[in-house]
Amino acid sequence: MSANIRFTPDEQIFKCHLAPDLFKAIDNGWGRQGWTTMLLEPASDADIVAALTMAHAHATGRRR
Secondary structure: EEEEOOOOHHHHHHHHHHHHEEEEEEEHHHHOOEEEEEOOOHHHHHHHHHHHHHHHHHOOOOOO
């Protein structure tokens, strides 16, 4: 199971290098905009919460 999440391009690069077993850049124009596939099975609850929190901050314009 997976989920597609939008990060900034810099965040995407960081996440994909930090945890390549969890994050993969989508291989097209959407991916170049920061859209990233997160594999949910190997992810911990904390990994999922952190990724969704980051994506939500972008969607709402709020940064923490």
